[in-house]
Amino acid sequence: MSRLPPPRDLEAPIPVLVRELVEHLGGAPFVAVCTDLLGGADRGEHLLVLPYLTGHTFADGDATRDPDTWPDLWVRAWGARGLLHVWDDLASDAVVAGLGDVDWRPAEMCLKVAARHEVGGAGDGAARLATHELPRVRTHAMRALGAVGDTEHVEVVRERLDDEHADVRRAAARALERLAMRLDLEPIP
Template sequence: MPDPPPEHRPERRPVAGSIRELAGRIGVPAFVAVCVDLLDGAPRERYVEELRMLTGHGWRPGDPVLDHDAWKDHWVRSWGARGLLHVWSDAATAAVVRGLEDEHYRPAEMCLKVATRHDVAGAGDGAARLAGHALPRVRVQALRCLAVCGDREHVGAVRAGLDDDRADVRRQAARAWEALERRLDLGGGRVGP
């Protein structure tokens, strides 16, 4: 199928740039409040203008992004978290930690990314739980987060990742172990069971 003509193509922009532009236009506190509200489950209709910039889509009336069946609500929560990935304030800490408990993996995984990038206080417990997630990509991101946010009580989750059946998870667990070992002065070598 050929590409539609330019006048019929949806507007696409680099998301990180449009997110920063939105934060600059409305101010970081207002931006963070929008992202937190979306992450907490606010209806997409409340923030159509903001979501245009958070998603990089030029939403128009009838756009399927506004269709709850085409784009499930977990996407809206994920977009709220993604905004915080690029523009951070500690005022979003509690929402990101709550987001690690999301019923859908996408918002939880995005909250892991936010927690990793911004060293979000209190994210270790949620990351440790997600280190046992059914999806390997979530386990990998949880281990990345534990490398940054984990503490001594999360060592077991990282150690379990060292024996994961997936090589990518084992590699990330090894990196996380090395980071925890340095940060927490755990002493050399792999800790036994």
């Protein structure tokens, strides 16, 4: 990708920037770039697309080019965030793998993607994140399990009904309702 014009308006919302990038690349190449980034690609290989995914310039001397200032976890999170807006099932394996990311931000973004696009195979990764130290990650784990969990995940969700954080408890209650409907289970107390 040696030629790509800069975004028309770098301050536009990310979904607008993503649509513009998809106009330039096409859907499948866009998804391939996002899965590459989510998988840990070197940001230097994607300097032309990163402004569309982030709203930052990535110009020479820009802090976003410096891994010490913007650690690589951000590159992985940006890749996952792109998949929120444009999806192809070919990205499923990358998202499922991203649920095991050592950093919470890419993993949390993968939970969001899994919930929005009902990513098959994401249930076990979401279940592992159900006890994460951050309430926001646990909340997204509940949402993902509501969307993609299976019967073996019901108990994991039920345990979060007693979570110390109200957002997690609410998300767990909604997830149990959704699991019961999706899996044709008796109402889950």
